[in-house]
Amino acid sequence: MMHKKYYLSVWLALLTALSPFNLYADWVWSPELGKFVSPKEDDTRDNSSQQLEYALELYKQKQYDKAVTELETLIKDFPASRVAPEAQYRLGTVYEEKGDYFKALKAYQKMIEVYPQNDRFEEVIEREFKLGNLFLSGKKGKLFGVEIRPAFPIAVQAFEHIVKFAPYGSFGDQAQFSLAAAQKKAGQFDAAMQSFQDVLDNYPQSSLVEKARYELAETAYFRSIAQNRDERALEKASEQVQGFMQNYPGAPGTEKAAKIREEIDEKNAEKNYQIGLYYEKQNFVQSAIIYYKDVAKRYPHTQSGAKAENRLLALKQPVEYLASQRDALDAELDDTKKRLAGLSESADPVEREALERKLARL
Incomplete structure (x- = not known):
């Protein structure tokens, strides 16, 4: 009987220990990881804030490549972290500092798409607009560290992105106009004409309307x-x-x-x-x-x-026409004779020869 009570108590203890409620009793939701985690797990996995601070310290020390690695790892490992938008933004600024403006543009575009509610949204739009203008000026993008990417298509891409995600923001009309300008420079005249027309249609109160109207006319001429x-x-x-x-x-x-x-x-x-x-x-x-x-x-x-x-x-009036042509020919003949006769002996022989040939032709 004692053995039965012993085994029963052991069995109940095991059931209690293995209960789902006990299994997850100490687990908590981690915004950093985007899932429930146990505090007993390795604490180093939930360190996005510290990792961001470390990346920024590397940036201050001008160790840009290492900073990029840390930021990219943070974004990959902690996409739902509260510091992930800031890491995405900082990634763009580091690429700008490195002079890799194409990658900076891509980083900003990802931030706009993935974190549209972030407080830095307008600032990032402005940065994207400035980078678009940089490429519009002819700055080429880097590929494997070499500036060989065509500039104007990148500018078109940048301005299209702004018009899509922030059409009525602070840079909406400017981005629309610059998009048209980039398409015009790229030889995309049909697209440029439509984009200039969009300035007139979508931003009738913009200060760029008059300029867009002229550019529309000029682009139509280039297209012709x-x-x-x-x-x-x-x-x-x-x-x-x-x-x-x-x-x-x-x-x-x-x-x-x-x-x-x-x-x-x-x-x-x-x-x-x-x-x-x-x-x-x-x-x-x-x-x-x-x-x-x-x-x-x-x-x-x-x-x-x-x-x-x-x-x-x-x-x-063929008779009158021929007469007028003859009169004009006679006048030119007389003028040539006078000029030839007026040349001195020391006159330029080349000029004399030219007048003599003209006289013979007439």
């Missing part, structure tokens, strides 16, 4: 040059330039816009003049006259406009 066989591209450029000049007649970019407009007119005039010339050579005189008239009327200030006017005169 890149797509020289696309007539619609040239028309679009003309529309954008005209819109800017009408909406902002006294803006600083008006003079430059006017020059772009002149270049567009020259291209349009030359294109239509060549069509007229083609018809004339094929003996489709009436068709040629239609194109020459259009060029002379719409683009009188261009070189092709003047040439079209001459062709019209030649086709519609």
Whole structure:
């Protein structure tokens, strides 16, 4: 009977010891590890704060590589720690100090995505914006320690990220404008035009609206040059330039816009003049006259406009045209003779020879 009581008491003791309540009675939730832990475990695993302090001390001592290692280990081992956002932020600053701006950018972007509620959010957005401008200026990113990454695509990526995660923050309109500028520099003209248009549509009160309107016009012109066989591209450029000049007649970019407009007119005039010339050579005189008239009327200030006017005169009034050409030729001939006769014996032989050749040609 005594043996039965003994075994029963041992059995009850074992059950109590192995009870789930007893197994987890001393366990607590660790925000550092993101799980329940037992205080009996090795205390060195729950040391994110000390590890951050150690990493910052390494940073102060300019031991940047070691600081990076410590910070990356902390973020990996303690992703839910209350100091993890600060570690992610510090990782970006260390990379900046090292001059590895691409990795710094990536570190800041991760912080924005993983810890959007962090108190440093606006500061990180500002840092990302400044790095974007650095790449926009032509600074290349490092790959295996060598600056070979193309700059403008990285700038595009940086500004796109800001527009996505903080469109109406302190740098929203600036990031949108800079995104367009980076796309323009990268030769992404269609994307740049849309991004400049987004400045106008999404930030109508921004101080950058006027500048965006001009850049939109200029980008449309560059696009037309890149797509020289696309007539619609040239028309679009003309529309954008005209819109800017009408909406902002006294803006600083008006003079430059006017020059772009002149270049567009020259291209349009030359294109239509060549069509007229083609018809004339094929003996489709009436068709040629239609194109020459259009060029002379719409683009009188261009070189092709003047040439079209001459062709019209030649086709519609050949006698008068030939007479005017003969008169001009006689005047040039007389002028050349006078200049040649006025040369002294010691005159430059090269000049004399040039005048003699011209006289023979005339």
